[in-house]
Amino acid sequence: MTAPDTAALDWEALLTSARDAMSRAYAPYSGYPVGAAALVDDGRTVTGCNVENASYGIGLCAECGLVSQLQVTGGGRLTHFVCVDGRGEVLVPCGRCRQLLYEFGGPDLLLRTPAGDLPLSDMLPQAFGPDHLTK
Numbered sequence: 001m002t003a004p005d006t007a008a009l010d011w012e013a014l015l016t017s018a019r020d021a022m023s024r025a026y027a028p029y030s031g032y033p034v035g036a037a038a039l040v041d042d043g044r045t046v047t048g049c050n051v052e053n054a055s056y057g058i059g060l061c062a063e064c065g066l067v068s069q070l071q072v073t074g075g076g077r078l079t080h081f082v083c084v085d086g087r088g089e090v091l092v093p094c095g096r097c098r099q100l101l102y103e104f105g106g107p108d109l110l111l112r113t114p115a116g117d118l119p120l121s122d123m124l125p126q127a128f129g130p131d132h133l134t135k
């Protein structure tokens with residue numbers, strides 16, 4: 001399956017999905033809800049929201065839920081990704097989450113960021129990934 005044409009991609013629909021996910025976040029400790037949405041190479045959309053915990057350090061980022069949903073709904077490769085903050089504004093994924101995304105999207109995964117649409121290779125240069133383990 002080939003990645004959808006970037007120009008034809010409906011970023012607005014993906015943003016709406018991310019904002020909807022954000023509205024379901026559980027973020028009572030930080031007060032910082034996050035929603036994430038990604039397009040899969042078979043046309044599915046997967047989403048996630050952050051889920052915090054009274055044991056602060058074990059809270060889950062929105063991207064954790066997203067990659068879990070990716071797997072549980074059939075796997076595949078992520079092609080386009082966006083996450084939003086509590087105002088619905090585009091947010092950059094945190095460093096750990098860039099690594100999570102790399103596993104399932106690789107360097108060509110396109111991220112919508114406040115600085116424009118960028119491949120993950122720009123956001124996580126010289127990434128460590130599955131290929132290193134096979135060398």
Ligand SMILES: O=c1ccn([C@H]2C[C@H](O)[C@@H](CO)O2)c(=O)[nH]1
Binds near residue numbers: 034049052059062
């Ligand atoms: O990429 C990110 C960055 C932050 N958060 C969450 C973690 C925490 O619950 C809250 C504040 O850091 O935002 C995410 O879900 N994804």
